[in-house]
Amino acid sequence: MLDPVSTSTSTLLDDLTARIDGSVLAPDAPAAPAATTGFQLGVRHRPDVVAAARTADDVRVAARVAADHDLPLTVHHTGHGTRVPAAGGILLSTAGMDGIAIDPAARTVRVGAGVTWGEVTDAADRFDLMAPSGSFPGVGAIGYTFGGGLGLTGRTDGWAVDHVRAFEVVGTGGALDEVTADTDPDRFARLRGTGPVPGEVVTAMTIGLLPAGPLTGGALVHDLGPVGEPGDPAPLHAFREWTAGLPDTVTAGMSVVTYPDWDVLPPHLRGRRVARIAVTARAGSAQTDRLLAPLRAAVRPDEDTVGPLRPVESSRVYAEPEMPHAYTGENVLLDALEPAGLDAVAALDGPMTVVGVRHLGGALAGPAAVPDTVSGRSAAYLVSALSPIDPEQAVADPSAAVAAADPSRALRPFGSSARGESPGFRFGPHAG
Ligand SMILES: Cc1cc2nc3c(=O)[nH]c(=O)nc-3n(C[C@H](O)[C@H](O)[C@H](O)COP(=O)(O)OP(=O)(O)OC[C@H]3O[C@@H](n4cnc5c(N)ncnc54)[C@H](O)[C@@H]3O)c2cc1C
Structure with a gap:
């Protein structure tokens, strides 16, 4: 008491x-x-x-x-x-709630509310297991899982929430409950799909781990040309055509970044528009190479890092920046990746914007073993757009900061087959 x-x-x-x-x-x-x-x-x-x-x-x-x-x-x-x-x-x-308890026989981990996926990945490595984690290991394991949790091997292994066994939850007022599909099915479904209500805190989560292998991954990187000139959309269309026929063993995403001409950037990125096709396969290198052959031929990458991948190296697949910064971002779930949208991305100008495309389907499309409210199970692609913003302006006048960056302009050409959005890929301050 x-x-x-x-x-x-x-x-x-x-x-x-x-x-x-x-x-x-x-x-x-x-x-x-x-x-x-x-x-x-x-x-x-x-x-x-x-x-x-x-x-x-x-x-x-x-x-x-x-x-x-x-x-x-x-x-x-x-x-x-x-x-x-x-x-x-x-x-x-919750940063100090750092408990990680792996049960290698059950292939589960119980994580405290201060644990990141990178920490679980490191701890699971010695058991030849891996976390259902995403593109960036620094995100919170529990925060990532609310709403779905779109992992590196999602098309093979499903959403992270599909592996959750239990949430330990403190409700408003201080009551502590272990919430599972059996003890409280409605609350379990809501926590998986839309996450906690205000004042509710998940203090721990028990979730299944995945086998560490086979795993192959990396990226094909292609310079689309200078910002300010229409870029070559062919590699983007090649991604669309390649993903349309992919087996569920491969999970792929693509980012297109319009880099400003900033001194802080490496010379080869300054003022360039660069496409990165990130690939993770639940297959060995030889089989992955066979699947990648048509994409490699179409894209002719300037850099190709796809090869054997250990889970502890997973950050190299998407290679996202590790420095804290201010950003705003939106997303849209789609039935199909419309060519006109990709043409617009290849020609996108204006403030720096990272357009991300995640290929869904496969095990991500399967019906949940227990009911939940995860959006995205029936979508074919998720397209996100994220722009850096000035932190001081964002704090003083969020609407102005969001309007100045306007990452949504990259999403509008994809509008016609939209099926809503994924809450985990909405970022930063609100526009109004
Ligand atoms: C660079 C980057 C890469 C990403 N990659 C992926 C990806 O590959 N796949 C994917 O699905 N998502 C991805 N995301 C989205 C990410 O999972 C979400 O932003 C998630 O909300 C981050 O959770 P957090 O706990 O780290 O962050 P926080 O900002 O600390 O928390 C996010 C929200 O969850 C709440 N929250 C966090 N923990 C708890 C808790 N224990 N109890 C109650 N409420 C809590 C917070 O109050 C807050 O509202 C990415 C985000 C970034 C910035």
Whole structure:
């Protein structure tokens, strides 16, 4: 049983400090900025107090204190998916909840709310297992899984949520429940599909691990030409045609980046439009090479890194930037990848934009073993568009920052077969 908590706002810090194992910080404490800032620098939390939890009991206390003081409780882990800034209330940092317990016989892992997929991948390596993780190992294992979790081998292995066995959840007010398909099917379905409701915190997740091999992966990179001139869309069309006939052993994605002429960029990228086709196959190199042959012939890549892949090297498939920055992004789920949309991407100008195309289908299209609300099961492709924005402008005037970057302009030409969007690929501040 939890002790009763004072309802005086002035005792908020004292209430929390006396009751939790983790640290409690006032917003002006020297350590507060590090605890409230994450990968997304375009959204700045301004809580009344930061509670850095270490245990599920810490979370229960924070939820109870928030309820008793009638304050919002905002959850913060890595900040990759932060969209709405905390304005007052308690910011609950889960970064210290770092437990990883692998059961190699059951091929499952129980992760705390502060664990990233990269940490699970490293821990699973010695058991010849891998996580159902995505393009960037630094994202939170639990935050990524809400809404689906689109993994590197998704077309073979399904969505990450398909492997979830249980969520340990603290509800608003502090009650702790183990939520499974049997104990609470509706809540389990909602957590898998749309994630927690405000104030609800998943303190741990038990999820299945995947065999580490066979695995082949890497990227074909092709320079489409200078930004400002219409780019050659042929490699983009080659990706569309190649993916249309792919077996479920291959999961592929493509990004097209319009690089500005910035001094900080390597000379070969400055002012160029570059396509990267990322490939992960549940197959050996020889079989993957056979499947890739028509794509390689059509794309004629400037760089080709597809080869044997260990899960611990998975970040090299998409090679996404590791530095925190400010960004805004939207996405659309599609029945088909329309050629006109790809032509528009090959000619895209204006502010720097990363257009990402993920090939869905295969095991991602299968019916869920238990009901859920994951969007994207019936779509063929997910197209996302993401632009860097100025962090100060994003915090002061989010609408102006989003309008200036306008990544959605890259999605409009794909509109006619749209089937909604995937919540995990909406990024940064809102437009209004
Ligand atoms: C570079 C990059 C690559 C990505 N690649 C992929 C990919 O390949 N596949 C894919 O599916 N997604 C991908 N994503 C999307 C990513 O999975 C989401 O942004 C996800 O929300 C990140 O979760 P987080 O916990 O790391 O981030 P946070 O911003 O800390 O959390 C995201 C949201 O989830 C909430 N939340 C986090 N943990 C909990 C918890 N324990 N309990 C309750 N609420 C919680 C937070 O309050 C917040 O609203 C990528 C994102 C980026 C930036």
